[in-house]
Amino acid sequence: MIQAPTSKQMFLDQLRAGLKGLPRSVIEETVADYEAHFEAGRAAGRTEADIASRLGDPARLARELRAEAGVRRWEDERSLSNALGAILGIMGLAALDLLVVLPVLLAVGSCVFAFVIAGAAVCLAGSLLLPFALIDLTPLSGADWLQGVLLSLGLASGGASVVAFCVLLTIGIVNLLVGYGRAHYRLIAPTHTA
Known part of the structure; x- marks a missing residue:
């Protein structure tokens, strides 16, 4: 178990370790901000x-910053990898709510996935029937x-519409999860004043 930081260097080292994997510039900028709090x-x-205890747990701060970075990437560029990054960051932040959010997310995700597969199958069936219909061999x-x-x-077209609707629904779900994460972040974020 990591002990609570009692010095500036210990706090910054734990924060830097928690931010590992983020772009170097983000890590250095964040560490510089917290150095300024100590100063x-x-x-x-x-x-x-006293300053370290007021700033809070550096591992938790790192999780919050990682979640925020994931959300910003999702807002900047809507892609599957950015959506997964935002979801994982928020779920890491909201670890206590994991027992509530994860089952709902899995159920909704499973339903959306099933509709995508069904829509793709219907679209494929219609596409495969078209050449036979054109030569009157239906x-x-x-x-x-x-x-x-x-x-x-x-x-x-009906199958393609179902798939397109599922994509829009998935984007909406990710946006709701991001909004939930932001609200959760605001509620549990400690005051970062030194």
Whole structure:
């Protein structure tokens, strides 16, 4: 178990270790900010141990900063990897809520995934039927040529619509999770004054 920091160097070392994996410039800027907190506290006559305790747990600060960095990447560029980074960062931050958020997230994610697979299958079926409809070899007996073409186009576009809706729903879910994480971060964030 990591002991609570009692000095400036111990605090900064633990913070730097918790930020490992973030861009070097972000780490250095963050460490410089917290060094400034120590300098301001020392100028006010506080001890390093007092300043470190007021700043809070450096591992928790690192988790909060990692979550915020993940959220910023998601907001800057909407991609699957950035969405996963934001979700993992927020879930790491909200570890106590993991038992509530994770099952709901898994259930919703499973449903969305099932709809994506079903929509893709319907779209593929419609796309595969289209060439047969064009040469009038559809398995629908008694249907005329135009009905077969329209049916296959309808299946393909309907399946594509389901997939597109699921993508939009996924973006909305990630945005809700980011909003939840931000609200959670504001509620549990300690005052960072030295």
